[in-house]
Amino acid sequence: MGYTKREIIDLAFEEIGLASYTFDLQPEQLESALRRLDGMMAVWNGKGIRLGYPLPSSPSESDLADDVNVPDRAIEAMVTNLAIRLAPSLGKSLSPDTKLVARQSYAQIVSGSSSPIEMQIDASSVPAGAGGKRGSDGRSPFLPEPTDRLQAGSDSLLTLE
Numbered sequence: 384m385g386y387t388k389r390e391i392i393d394l395a396f397e398e399i400g401l402a403s404y405t406f407d408l409q410p411e412q413l414e415s416a417l418r419r420l421d422g423m424m425a426v427w428n429g430k431g432i433r434l435g436y437p438l439p440s441s442p443s444e445s446d447l448a449d450d451v452n453v454p455d456r457a458i459e460a461m462v463t464n465l466a467i468r469l470a471p472s473l474g475k476s477l478s479p480d481t482k483l484v485a486r487q488s489y490a491q492i493v494s495g496s497s498s499p500i501e502m503q504i505d506a507s508s509v510p511a512g513a514g515g516k517r518g519s520d521g522r523s524p525f526l527p528e529p530t531d532r533l534q535a536g537s538d539s540l541l542t543l544e
Contacts, residue, residue, distance in 0.1 A: 389447035391461055392416040398466035399475050413447060419468050420461070421445050432496045456495065460488035 392413060396402070424436040434453040439445040453461065463485035470477050 386451050388449050388451055394462040395465040395469055398481055399470050416469055417445055417447060418442055420465055457492050460492050
C-alpha cells in the first residue's frame, strides 16, 4: 500500500514547519490543502506528467483517504511543491533548501516522464507495397491516413473520428 493524500498533505505541512505532533490541522485546512494537491496534480497531468494520480472530476469526489498511486520517485516532488503552494496562505516562508529540493525533484520527474513525440508518416503519397494494389473492392493502393490520438489518462487513448 502506498501513500494516501492525507499523508502527502501532512508531510507538506511538516516541510512548512507545522508538524502534526505540535499543530492540529483543522478540517478546513485539510480540505483546502486537498484541493491544492488535486489542482497541482491536474496541472502536472495537463503538462504531460502522468504519474497515475487519481484526479477527481469534482472537489467533492476527492477524499483524504485515497491512495495517490504514484511512483515513489514522485513523492518528494509532490510534498515539497505542495509545501511551496501552501506556505504563503499560512504566512510562512520556506527555506531555500526546500525550494531547491522542490525544483530538483520536479525536474527529475519531468525528465523521467518525458518521451519523444511519435511521428506518423504522411500516408497520402506512400504506396502500401506489393500486396496493396487497388482491388475490385475499391481500396486505395496507399497507406491509410494517420489517426490523431489524445491521451485520456495514464492507460487509455481517445481516437478522433
